[in-house]
Amino acid sequence: MRIDLTGRTAAVTGSTGGIGYAIARGLADAGARVVVNGRSDDSVSSAIERMRAELPEAELVAAVADVTTQEGADRLRESAGDVDVLVNNLGIFGAVPPLEIDDDEWRRFFETNVLSAARLIRMTLPGMIDRGWGRVLSIASDSALVIPEEMIHYGASKTALLAVSRGFAKAAAGSGVTVNSVIAGPTHTPGVEDFVYQLVDRSLPWEEAQREFMRVHRPQSLLKRLIEPEEIANLVCYLASPLASATTGAAVRVDGGYVDSIVP
DSSP states (O other), rough: OOOOTTOEEEEETTOOSHHHHHEEEEEOOOOOOOEEEEHHHHHHOOOOHHHHHHHHTOOOOOOEEEESSHHHHHHHHHOOOOOOOEEEEEOOOOOOOOGOOOOOHHHHHHHHIIHHHHHHHHHHHHHHEEEEEEEEEEEEGGTTTOOOGHHHHHHHHHHHHHHHHHHHHHHHHTEEEEEEEEEEEOOHHHHHHHHHOOOOOSSEEEEEHHHHHHHHHHOSSSSSOOHHHHHHHHHHHHHGGGTTTOOOOOOOOOTHHHHHHHSO
């Protein structure tokens, strides 16, 4: 089974590092023209340079834009042109005691994790439908289903993202365009390392800290370790391909068995 996205343009938000970078790299390796997005020239150019070193033949496009704003979304679209695969990866998280999450923080999380995705889907989906082919993927989280006490605003925003994806899938029904969300489990990224050390002793070496975090804060995991970004990217690349033509309106899990349910 070979994933071939030759001739397709894929835009991945927040793709200068972590899961987003792994997804962008995987799509480029499958032959897609990939739009790499970040908020600064330095981060985007550095990510493209790194990716080109790994994939010399890759066709990469820089899109320096803050896609949490309409202006940034417009800039991304101008850089990308017609988008065949949209991956809404951009997201923020952080541990905050529930009673200390104020209105501004709630708004910030929903603006970034939900509205930025809805805006970009609204901007790109009509073109996909007109062309009769497209893939929209939004990176959700196990926290959408198992709301963590230490960041309920994050969990609620990811629950909303599942609803957004399902609703837009209905809007694209019968068009050849699929819309899905990916429920990612606890994943090893620099940001997550910082998050882990918010919850466990900072003096612990990383491997020990990771084990303690999973044991105490994510005991439901069947994997018993953090997921690597490439493992998330593998599923995304499949769902972005023609091979996944019958999967739409779904919330597909790559969570290491964290969610204790047979179905999402």
